[in-house]
Every structure is written in structure tokens, then in C-alpha cells.
Amino acid sequence: MLNTLQVRDYMIRDPFLLSPSMSVTDAIAVLLAQxxxxxxxxxxxxLVGMFSESDGLKGALDAGYHQTGIGLVADYMSREVNRLDCHATVQEAAEMFLRNHRRCLPVVDGQRLVGQLSRCDILRAVSARAESAPLEHTSN
Known part of the structure; x- marks a missing residue:
């Protein structure tokens, strides 16, 4: 079922973008507000990185330990970024999420950022597919 659904049909097309020079405090505010x-x-x-809730927590803890300002996104973002191709299937995306323990991933078309996909987006795809074509329950 998931191998027939395309990432591009379930991704967020205009994701909120952060800048490396943005403060961690401002980045956390964006994540929370959205x-x-x-x-x-x-x-x-x-695309130079991804900034996650965990990165925000690291920044906050470092600031608390060292009694300093919270720092910049560039100081805490993940620079090694797993990317999903917009032509990938939802099944491939689900496998990547489970392998890499990420909650969201950027979606690219070649080198161009075209969207973002979260685990919740995959669950929405599963739910929508189940409503249109109910699955048989099988036990393991």
C-alpha cells in the first residue's frame, strides 16, 4: 500500500525555513508556534542543515550549564542531513524515518528544497488510504 503513494503528495510544500544566523530562542519560538x-x-x-526540538534542548542546556546566551542555530543544527527525494514513495520515507530516528525530513528535487515531510504526514497518508481502501487485518 505505502509503496504506491508518493512523498510529494503528502509533504508540506512551503516549509518554514530557518537561517543559521537565527538565535536558538527565535528558532524554538518558530517550532512551537508552528x-x-x-x-x-x-x-x-x-539547504545547510536541519534544526530540531532536540537541537533546541541542547542549546538551552548548554546556556544553563555555562551561564551564557543560548547561541545560534548554526551552533546546534544537524549538518549531516538525510534528504528525501520528492519522487520517493511513502514506504521509502517511513523506512528512512525508522532507520534515522528523525521526526521530520527535508524533501528535495535534485539539489532544490521543495518541501518537508514528518512522521505525522506519513500517518495521514496511511489513514487516508485506509479510508479509501480498507485493509484486511492480519495477525502475526
Whole structure:
């Protein structure tokens, strides 16, 4: 079932973008206001990282331990970014989420950022598919 659904049909097409020079405090505010687990970090139109809730927690803890300001997104973002191709299937995306323990991933078309996909988006795809074509229950 999931191998027939395309990531591009379930992704967020205009994700909120963060800048590496943004403060961690401002990035956390964006995540909270938008109900996001993470957001792509873009510099001059190029994807340079992902900033997640965990990255925000690290920044807050470091600031508390060292009694300093909370820092910049560039200091805490993940630079090694797993990316989903917009032509990937929802099944491939689900497998990547489970392998990498991420809650959201950027979606690219070649080198261009075209969206973002979360685990919740995959669950919505499963739910929508189940409503249109109920699955048989099988036990393991």
C-alpha cells in the first residue's frame, strides 16, 4: 500500500525555513508556534542543515550549564542531513524515518528544497488510504 503513494503528495510544500544566523530562542519560538518537530536551515537558498526540538534542548542546556546566551542555530543544527527525494514513495520515507530516528525530513528535487515531510504526514497518508481502501487485518 505505502509503496504506491508518493512523498510529494503528502509533504508540506512551503516549509518554514530557518537561517543559521537565527538565535536558538527565535528558532524554538518558530517550532512551537508552528507545531513543528524541526525545520530546514537554509543559507542563500541552499539547504545547510536541519534544526530540531532536540537541537533546541541542547542549546538551552548548554546556556544553563555555562551561564551564557543560548547561541545560534548554526551552533546546534544537524549538518549531516538525510534528504528525501520528492519522487520517493511513502514506504521509502517511513523506512528512512525508522532507520534515522528523525521526526521530520527535508524533501528535495535534485539539489532544490521543495518541501518537508514528518512522521505525522506519513500517518495521514496511511489513514487516508485506509479510508479509501480498507485493509484486511492480519495477525502475526
Amino acid at each position: 507545531g513543528l518537530a524541526g525545520a530546514p536551515v537554509v543559507e542563500q537558498g541552499r
